[in-house]
Amino acid sequence: MRKCALANKNALLAAMAKTAKLYVPVDGADEKSRDVNSRLAGAYYAEWKDGTQLSKKLNTTRSPKDFFFPQTENMMTFKMTGKKLEIFDTRREHEDFILFGVRACDVRSFTVLDNVFLSDPVDSYYANRRAHGIIVSMACNKPAGTCFCRTFGIDAADPEGDVICWEDDAYIYLTAKTEKGEGLLNAVADVTEDCADDAADAVKATVNERLDKLPLADLKSDAFGGGKTDTFFNDPAWNELSEACLGCGTCTFVCPTCQCYDIKDFNTGREVIRFRCWDSCMYSDFTMMAHGTNRPNHMQRFRQRFMHKLVYYPENNGGLFSCVGCGRCLSRCPISMNIVKVMKKLGGNENAE
């Protein structure tokens, strides 16, 4: 394990930034052009420049999935000249980049996305970005009231990632978990020093104590998982749960694991751009087919989002849930309906209040 005094954190980040583009969570208030609304909008990822102040917020409002699966991306273009049709491949080899300060929940979300985009047939757009990204994760010293990563077996005291970091009052501790991570730690060796492998244990212990005391610490996922479609699909509670849902896409767009997209063509007049953009199962035209949509009412659309996270995805992915308990949907839904309320309502006695 390596460590670096917090006073030298800027030098550490500078050393990382020398190896690849470095993105860090920042607050809107940092930059003068961003006003009070930007601040209240929460933290977001921005490219690190010398002296950039990192956000003290626990997590970013938008999840870092954007780096691998951006909200909009062009896939190819077509051009017609007379009777000749040309197709242009718009893919380019992505440059290396580092995501610094990713939380354990969000690191797990990349695994959730990998299972979808990197399984056969591999999504080359996603794979390209993923191959070039280095994840530097950070343990959560102060989990929020809305966090429930542990419900899904995620350890905020000991995240996954290429490089794992912990911070106490004096130092940032770093350890590499992958080859990529070792490469990065070697590159920043000048600004870090060796330390005992248990140097971060005190931080881990504190985080664990705090996780024990979270308001959602008792939430269990046991009732859910693969094979439970029949148990939950026809539960009358879906009607009540979905009653006030606006069918906006806020929950899906802030969610680190929501992975649905739409593919469309845009005719610029000179060429046709084929692009994809995030879609939401909460939208009435989601997966619209020639015969109409396969989910004609809103209860069905609402049910899909939660059944996907809690039943269908685990069924197809060896039991892995596709909610990582980040709490974003808890704090951003306009009507405060969310996966925790759904789990409590449907999850049997274990989750009852």
Next chain:
Amino acid sequence: MQTVTRDLLLQKACELLDAGTVNRVYGWQKGQFDYDVTPAVFSSREELEKDFVYNDFCGANFSKYLIKETAGEGKILVFLKPCDTYSFNQLLTEHRFDREKVYAVGIPCDGMADIRLIEEEVGEGVTGVETDGDKLIVHTLYDGDVKLNRADYLAERCRVCKSKKHVAYDELLGEDGDVVDSARFDEVAKLEAMTPDERFAFWQNELSRCIRCNACRDVCPACTCEKCVFGNPKSGVENKAVSDSFEEKMFHIIRAFHVAGRCTDCGECSRVCPQHIPLHLLNRKFIKDIDAFYGEYQAGAEVGSRAPLVDYTEGDMEPGEAVASVDERGGKDA
């Protein structure tokens, strides 16, 4: 502090259910943390006693839900804050729900708190918020209980509340208030005083955060098209993509135009925006201009009023005069 209490509303709801005046109640359902209240339909005294809540986080405007709820059988009780009653009237003006199927109870309101402002102050470890007179007691994970001045943590729309008066109800709980001389146009005036470049930069910055989730549209009581053109694959302008920030500007400007003269300034759009974009400033600019060009007009103040934009009178201002007046109110070219 709110002058009406949960108990008072609960009692009223049970009384109206028992008397058969209504068969359902539209109310607020308690969540895990006090601030995560969900709008819900209650059908019995038991349900109400178990989950009905009224606190400083009951900001949701129920008017729009009445479109769906009045399609059902029987009457529904709805609790309306003063600002909600304007939306209620505006929806009636547009014939969007069946008034006969609603029993509206007006409730006085002292403003609703904004959890984002509270979290900005005390951090993200909030586990609950209680109101104690003019103070908020915030329960936190890491700093114990923190006492805040309630007035400083009210939502923006409540700090510049335009009216304490209910413009629609069947029954009123407590005393009615008055239309308030509020500071709601102050921020608009600041924008007007900017140069076009500064103003462009302001909106570019704000709208650059938009994730196009459509929550602003979906919550808006003036946005009640059964299928929005932006969500209809057959419209030709359907779009979920954020291809560049220009598209976002177009979406928001078109939406602001579409609700101009019908927007009651209920503030729901800004409340729900996950990116805290001050959408109310766009709408208030339209309201302010309509007031200046055609005389004061408040959408929803009465049922059946014609918005100036769709009501031709010979005395209407000529477009040229309107454009010329921009110079007088600042906003000249740089």
